[in-house]
Amino acid sequence: MSESEFAASAIEKISVARARILDQLGQVIVGQSDVIEELLICLMSRGHCLLEGxxxxxxxxxxxxxxxxxxxxFSRIQFTPDLMPADITGTEIIEENKSTGSREFRFLQGPLFSxxxxxxxxxxxxxxxxxxxxxxxxxxTVTVxxxxxxLADPFFVLATQNPIEQEGTYPLPEAQQDRFMFKVFVKYPSFDDEFEIARRTTAKQTVKxxxxxxxxxxxELQSLVRDVPASDHVIRYAITLVRQTRVGEPGIPDFxxxxxxxxxxxxxVQFLILGGKARALLHGRTHVTTEDIQALAKPVLRHRIVLNYGAESEGVSADDVIDRILQETPAKEDQLTSDARFQKIFAS
Known part of the structure; x- marks a missing residue:
């Protein structure tokens, strides 16, 4: 198969899969198109996703x-204050072997084995x-x-959290948040979407x-995503965006x-590039562009940068900082490589 034939085949497979998934989801979920797209990108990239709303x-x-x-x-784990690690990973029990009369350990799988x-x-x-x-x-893997x-392959952790109620909650440590490819904000529906939600959910409805x-x-689709090429410029652009968030490094903006x-x-950087590859295929392209990186900068970075007290007191959000970094970072290769400030970032 030639390169062009492979590209056409990959786009067709992803496009068909996306259309069929959206068609089925549309029977139950109204709107939330951005959230669903980011979920699909995450799945195609073998990532995990944290949904907050x-x-x-x-x-x-x-x-x-x-x-x-x-x-x-599928396993649903309702996380509560009394939940123990063994409740999700599984545990070893002592069991008697009836044929020999001896006792031996047997591992009982927890809900993570889905x-x-x-x-x-x-x-x-x-x-x-x-x-x-x-x-x-x-x-x-799970070590007991x-x-x-x-664990099973494929394996996805899709987590939810409520940003409003803070009593009885334990904020996720940075190391835990870093395992999630995306942090996706689920927002209130539009008027038309909420009208459709109210109409559907208050009438008799049978969904199969x-x-x-x-x-x-x-x-197979995940493997196709890995085969999508990313140019050196796109990789350099992704690295530049990430390195500008690191306080104390040469060339970062004052703000x-x-x-x-x-x-x-x-x-x-890895998640930006992988997500860009998946997004490119979902949009019918076999190459990654800087627009793909820009579109995924917020879900990838918003839970990985930590605001200081001054920014929080002024009401600045992580998305505000990311927006400003995107505005000040040129997407064109000649502008990026010729700017003295970014040369410091490349060299550091």
């Missing part, structure tokens, strides 16, 4: 519906239990005792969802030093 915005429904559409095994994990209200459980997800999200257990992708087909106490790490 007020109660009643269908965060949980969106995730559970997506799992049904993808014909994947393809799609809904970590509902993840910030309601203590850090000890939150940390049980770290190995699973990064290594896709001295034995490492492989049909699975459109198997695990094997999804893994970053004034507003941030901590910046984003190398995983941000």
């Amino acid at each position: 007020a109660p009643g915005l269908a965060k949980t429904l969106m995730i559970s519906t997506l799992s049904k559409v993808l014909e994947l095994s 393809h799609v994990i809904l970590a509902d209200e993840i910030n309601r459980t203590p850090p000890k239990t939150q940390a049980a997800l770290l190995e699973a999200m990064q290594e896709r 005792g001295r034995v490492r257990h492989e 969802l049909e699975p459109v992708l198997t695990a094997e087909e999804l893994i 970053v030093t004034e507003m941030l106490s901590w910046g984003a790490g190398p995983r941000s």
Whole structure:
């Protein structure tokens, strides 16, 4: 197969999969097109996603519906203050072997051993239990005792949290947040969308969802995303955006030093480029552009940069800082490479 034939085949497969998924989701979810697109990008990139929004915005429904559409095994974990690590990873029990009479350990798998994990209200459980997800999200394994257990493939953690109610919650540590590829804000629906939601949910309705992708087909699509080329300029642009968030590094803007106490790490660059590849395919292209990187800068960076007290007291948000970095960073290669300030960033 030639390069052009491969490109056409990849675009067709992704486009067909996207259309079928959106068609099925549309039977249950009204609006939220931006959120759904970012979820699909995350899935195609083998990432994990954190959804934040007020109660009643269908965060949980969106995730559970997506799992049904993808014909994947699904576990919902309701995170509560009394949840223990073994409740999600699994535990070893002593069991008697009836044939020999001896006792031996047997591992009972927890709900993490599914393809799609809904970590509902993840910030309601203590850090000890939150940390049980770290190995699973990064290594896709769970270690119990001295034995490492492989998790399902594909494996996604899709978590929700409520930004309003803070009593009885445990903010996610930076190391935990860094495992999530995206942090997606779920906003209130428009008037027309809310009208449709009210009309549908207050009348008799029968919805029959049909699975459109198997695990094997999804893994194939994820492999296609990795094959999408990204030019050196796009990679350099992604690195430049991330490095400008790091306080104390040469060449960063003054406003970053004034507003941030901590910046984003190398995983941000990886997720920007991978997400850009998935977004390019979803939009019918086989190459990544700086527009793809710009579109994903907020969901990738907003939970990885830490505002200082001064910025918080003035009502500055992480998205405001990212917007300003995007405005001051030229997307064209000749402008980026000729500016003395960015040359310092490349050299540092």
